[in-house]
């Protein structure tokens with residue numbers, strides 16, 4: 001790969017709905033530019049991007065890959081990003097590293113949910129946008145219909161810069177509206193042809209729209225256009241670049257990644273009109289003083305960069321993918337990581353294309369490359385010149401929406417499982433690990449069931465250890481509703497040292513919502529010797545974690561020790577603890593109930609799904625508290641039992657075609673309705689019986 005400086009670089013994130021052809025499109029570009037002499041196919045697992053074992057196995061993209069393509073004296077640094085929502089986290093870093101976004105739309109499906117999400121993210125990151133309408137070779141596709149749908153959804157800024165000649169199986173070429181040239185064939189067989197006569201008026205109309213859009217980007221151009229009705233090629237180029245940069249113009253180009261038709265004209269348009277990183281300014285802070293600081297994308301600035309992705313490479317170990325934001329970085333340098341407040345030694349610098357690493361003398365401002373084996377650096381961290389430090393805002397990753405309890409399949413492999421998960425977390429910060437304070441389970445949190453399943457498969461594949469994922473246990477609790485007097489008598493006097501402990505305890509509920517345990521010493525007349533009273537309390541406290549109904553922690557219980565008896569020889573701490581346990585077991589007569597965690601849920605959906613959402617929450621024993629309008633969406637505010645919300649992320653996605661989102665926060669505990677409680681108690685009983693049989 002040749003050396004490129006910022007002016008010659010285009011950093012473009014490739015986003016869009018899953019399976020629209022993002023990975024295949026990049027493969028077609030590599031084929032058209034001779035980087036690969038045979039075009040790989042996702043189905044065959046031999047594309048340049050999608051090289052991870054889990055990707056080739058499932059034929060979908062799972063992690064972001066850098067795929068540079070050299071064309072028209074430019075380097076197009078594409079970053080191929082998964083379209084499936086489970087891997088949404090993979091989008092965050094690349095969005096930060098790019099100046100432009102190529103949103104891939106499948107001609108057969110048109111505007112899909114993933115297209116809307118891609119657009120929203122590109123807007124949020126202020127990226128220049130470009131639509132590639134792919135799969136134009138498929139039967140029954142209609143480019144005009146797709147174009148109309150794009151303009152309908154995203155507005156009149158959407159303008160076709162290229163039109164297809166024929167479509168579906170008849171697709172044979174394209175017309176470049178800016179250059180007013182037509183091309184047929186693909187790659188090495190690409191040739192210029194006259195604009196088909198039957199397309200002339202469509203081409204002229206499209207050109208008018210393009211000119212108007214370009215003119216609309218500045219007063220001067222607008223005036224010139226109104227006066228003369230024409231723009232020079234240069235003015236058109238200036239207007240187009242300005243419009244694409246500020247988002248007032250979003251080009252559309254038709255392609256077929258399968259036949260290669262339209263691939264070169266698309267690459268030409270991306271190289272010509274998408275913004276370069278040159279001269280961009282990035283704001284940060286001076287990590288020492290906290291003062292605001294800034295760098296420009298120029299080679300003569302102090303070095304700084306941001307790590308936007310980390311890979312656990314089987315051979316070189318950790319690979320940090322970074323975007324150089326200012327200055328240059330050569331192998332052998334000493335750099336500073338302000339996030340970790342550590343120096344890092346750079347052995348060599350690499351350029352990446354898929355899994356292929358090519359070492360380079362240096363990385364220059366605006367370019368994307370990789371460093372191996374950094375010790376302290378994670379995704380989102382800044383790297384900079386130690387003499388001129390700066391720290392950029394880190395990269396925010398989506399909150400997890402699903403949790404599973406994770407454990408080692410084989411006893412004794414726990415360490416291997418958790419160190420492997422920690423490595424995978426480095427690669428994918430959208431997974432987190434936590435411990436449930438109630439159930440003591442280790443929870444693996446992620447973006448969806450497929451996401452967690454892939455993590456489990458990677459653990460086995462990359463680190464050779466099997467983990468088990470299970471629905472987490474619901475942290476139920478127990479309490480009592482009635483006051484009882486319970487007696488506990490422990491007597492063993494059969495030869496040898498006898499044991500004797502005898503207590504009378506009044507158990508009563510402390511009151512709604514209490515999680516405490518209260519022990520009241522109401523012993524009079526020394527019926528239970530002072531030194532054994534703490535053992536009674538201890539005996540009770542030791543049993544609280546195991547409730548009398550279904551073995552869940554007992555809360556909100558008051559125990560008043562008011563009577564008992566002892567034996568001068570046989571009484572002991574142990575005997576009174578046992579007596580206390582016997583009394584505690586009698587709480588089954590105190591109308592014990594199960595309590596379950598109730599969560600505050602806020603669901604955000606487009607209008608048309610509101611009815612379904614409300615109905616569904618009611619089915620989950622939920623209560624609707626209210627509805628509000630938020631940013632044009634409907635917000636349903638509700639409360640629902642955690643037990644009914646486990647796979648809500650997956651269900652909401654299928655109910656709303658992934659247009660819905662939700663947050664859930666713990667609210668309080670409430671009594672489990674008796675029908676539901678019966679089932680839980682039975683499950684617990686049968687699990688107990690199974691355990692006894694073992």
Ligand SMILES: Nc1nc2c(ncn2[C@@H]2O[C@H](COP(=O)(O)OP(=O)(O)O)[C@@H](O)[C@H]2O)c(=O)[nH]1
Nearest residue numbers: 018019020021022023024042134135256257258
């Ligand atoms: N007919 C046709 N199929 C395509 C085209 N591009 C991609 N595909 C197929 O669409 C499927 C999804 O492609 P992929 O590149 O994995 O999509 P991604 O998920 O957006 O990266 C694969 O089966 C491809 O072979 C195209 O231009 N024409």
Ligand SMILES: [Mg+2]
Nearest residue numbers: 022023060061
């Ligand atoms: Mg893909």
